[in-house]
Amino acid sequence: xxxxxxxxxxxxxxxxxxxxxxxxxxxxxxxxxxxxxxxxxxxxxxxxxxxxxxxxxxxxxxxxxxxxxxxxxxxxxxxxxxxxxxxxxxxxxxxxxxxxxxxxxxxxxxxxxxxxxxxxxxxxxxxxxxxxxxxxxxxxxxxxxxxxxxxxxxxxxxxxxxxxxxxxxxxxxxxxxxxxxxxxxxxxxxxxxxxxxxxxxxxxxxxxxxxxxxxxxxxxxxxxxxxxxxxxxxxxxxxxxxxxxxxxxxxxxx
Amino acid sequence: xxxxxxxxxxxxxxxxxxxxxxxxxxxxxxxxxxxxxxxxxxxxxxxxxxxxxxxxxxxxxxxxxxxxxxxxxxxxxxxxxxxxxxxxxxxxxxxxxxxxxxxxxxxxxxxxxxxxxxxxxxxxxxxxxxxxxxxxxxxxxxxxxxxxxxxxxxxxxxxxxxxxxxxxxxxxxxxxxxxxxxxxxxxxxxxxxxxxxxxxxxxxxxxxxxxxxxxxxxxxxxxxxxxxxxxxxxxxxxxxxxxxxxxxxxxxxxxxxxxxxxxxxxxxxxxxxxxxxxxxxxxxxxxxxxxxxxxxxxxxxx
Numbered sequence: 001x002x003x004x005x006x007x008x009x010x011x012x013x014x015x016x017x018x019x020x021x022x023x024x025x026x027x028x029x030x031x032x033x034x035x036x037x038x039x040x041x042x043x044x045x046x047x048x049x050x051x052x053x054x055x056x057x058x059x060x061x062x063x064x065x066x067x068x069x070x071x072x073x074x075x076x077x078x079x080x081x082x083x084x085x086x087x088x089x090x091x092x093x094x095x096x097x098x099x100x101x102x103x104x105x106x107x108x109x110x111x112x113x114x115x116x117x118x119x120x121x122x123x124x125x126x127x128x129x130x131x132x133x134x135x136x137x138x139x140x141x142x143x144x145x146x147x148x149x150x151x152x153x154x155x156x157x158x159x160x161x162x163x164x165x166x167x168x169x170x171x172x173x174x175x176x177x178x179x180x181x182x183x184x185x186x187x188x189x190x191x192x193x194x195x196x197x198x199x200x201x202x203x204x205x206x207x208x209x210x211x212x213x214x215x216x217x218x219x220x221x222x223x224x225x226x227x228x229x230x231x232x233x234x235x236x237x238x239x240x241x242x243x244x245x246x247x248x249x250x251x252x253x254x
Numbered sequence: 255x256x257x258x259x260x261x262x263x264x265x266x267x268x269x270x271x272x273x274x275x276x277x278x279x280x281x282x283x284x285x286x287x288x289x290x291x292x293x294x295x296x297x298x299x300x301x302x303x304x305x306x307x308x309x310x311x312x313x314x315x316x317x318x319x320x321x322x323x324x325x326x327x328x329x330x331x332x333x334x335x336x337x338x339x340x341x342x343x344x345x346x347x348x349x350x351x352x353x354x355x356x357x358x359x360x361x362x363x364x365x366x367x368x369x370x371x372x373x374x375x376x377x378x379x380x381x382x383x384x385x386x387x388x389x390x391x392x393x394x395x396x397x398x399x400x401x402x403x404x405x406x407x408x409x410x411x412x413x414x415x416x417x418x419x420x421x422x423x424x425x426x427x428x429x430x431x432x433x434x435x436x437x438x439x440x441x442x443x444x445x446x447x448x449x450x451x452x453x454x455x456x457x458x459x460x461x462x463x464x465x466x467x468x469x470x471x472x473x474x475x476x477x478x479x480x481x482x483x484x485x486x487x488x489x490x491x492x493x494x495x496x497x498x499x500x501x502x503x504x505x506x507x508x509x510x511x512x513x514x515x516x517x518x519x520x521x522x523x524x525x526x527x528x529x530x531x532x533x534x535x536x537x538x539x540x541x542x543x544x545x546x547x548x549x550x551x552x553x554x555x556x
Contacts, residue, residue, distance in 0.1 A: 075340075084338040087305045088355045088395075089328035253308040 042125035045136035052144035066155040073159030092249045107149040143202040143226040150199045153241040198233045255282040264313035273299040275458040286429045288449035289438040296458040297438040328356045331396030332405040337388040341381035358399035366394040403434045475536040478506045
């Protein structure tokens with residue numbers, strides 16, 4: 001149910017954005033500028049980065065996937081089914097593996113939707129449709145997959161720690177708010193390594209070229225490719241989340 | 255006899271409460287083993303530990319003589335205090351999950367659903383079931399894959415008298431097929447009616463373990479001796495009021511049937527011309543402990 005809702009919302013948003021841009025363009029009185037913006041945003045290969053950036057924004061639609069995972073994990077504790085499953089012959093490790101598999105499936109599903117909608121929007125709006133451009137920068141999809149995967153593992157860990165659905169939600173949202181505050185107050189050297197920053201760090205604010213149009217001199221180091229060190233940090237967190245979940249499960253009486 | 259379960263020096267503390275204290279237990283194949291004790295005596299904690307959902311502080315246990323492993327747990331069917339299933343899934347889907355975990359063929363599901371008479375409701379969601387039906391589904395789940403051991407934790411809790419009778423009958427039937435059963439209960443009556451062996455727990459201590467017939471026989475024992483013990487032992491076997499006669503050193507210990515008094519026995523012996531040098535009723539210390547246990551249990555429940 002929730003999954004359908006997520007897919008629907010994501011699709012509506014992705015397909016709605018061009019319409020929204022058209023609408024703004026008409027209202028603004030400077031339609032030409034927005035047309036250019038649209039053409040740039042949905043241009044292959046940049047579209048992959050743009051679309052993945054929007055879908056993985058931390059306060060945005062991916063929270064729905066997080067909620068799904070939190071509900072699935074905390075339900076196991078609420079209904080005590082984790083207990084009966086272990087009694088039936090599951091290991092605590094097996095339990096964790098099963099939930100991780102589910103997270104991989106969900107991440108793949110989400111990536112697939114992004115891929116299909118990117119393909120569709122790109123072919124409609126993009127100026128260039130050459131094979132090279134269509135598949136260029138598609139590595140951002142892989143980045144998106146890793147981001148979602150790590151984020152959902154984070155949600156799973158919260159669910160395992162707090163066990164109650166409501167409490168886990170609250171902690172999750174409070175943390176979403178706390179981290180930007182920490183981000184402001186901490187040394188810039190450390191901030192990229194805060195968990196959610198690290199998870200969101202693979203796909204950075206995309207270079208929409210729009211800023212370049214407005215001020216050609218604007219010199220900022222925009223991200224062109226996924227950096228391996230960002231992926232490393234993110235996967236490191238993923239491993240940490242799984243490890244902590246396992247330790248907590250192992251120590252706890254269920 | 256083949257050991258099914260052995261527990262050695264098991265300990266578990268919850269904060270200051272010592273839930274299980276140095277528990278040692280052995281259960282052999284074919285036993286119907288009752289774990290008897292009032293609420294809070296450590297029964298469920300002990301079962302939780304041997305089923306790997308609770309971590310013991312120290313001590314060991316082994317199933318089938320092997321160290322603890324999930325493969326051995328797959329050969330055990332358990333019915334816990336309350337039935338546990340995914341409420342939003344149907345009976346059949348819930349049982350499929352358990353089949354997947356235990357590596358049992360799905361064809362087993364139909365068989366067990368027929369046993370507990372839930373086949374008609376197999377596609378209904380679990381949350382639509384009445385409590386009795388939920389309990390029966392739990393039994394069905396425990397029977398999947400013909401386990402070697404069945405564990406019941408307070409199986410008749412919360413059931414109506416008809417349900418209680420049905421469950422007890424089921425346990426006795428399963429026991430007749432030679433399956434090993436472990437039954438935790440706070441009801442002396444339940445253990446007495448269904449079990450062959452019993453361990454009594456109180457505040458995490460094991461008070462006793464052994465055969466039910468040794469502990470729970472209603473009649474008391476009488477110690478006798480006379481100047482001619484051979485004659486006494488011959489004559490006492492002719493008396494119809496005794497169930498069991500044992501010779502312990504120079505004493506003869508006889509168990510009396512219900513309704514038979516020491517007066518009847520003495521009268522009979524005098525009639526046979528035997529004069530006793532010693533006649534005493536054995537204090538039923540274990541039974542006294544039981545009574546203590548039971549009064550405490552009643553205090554808690556009332």
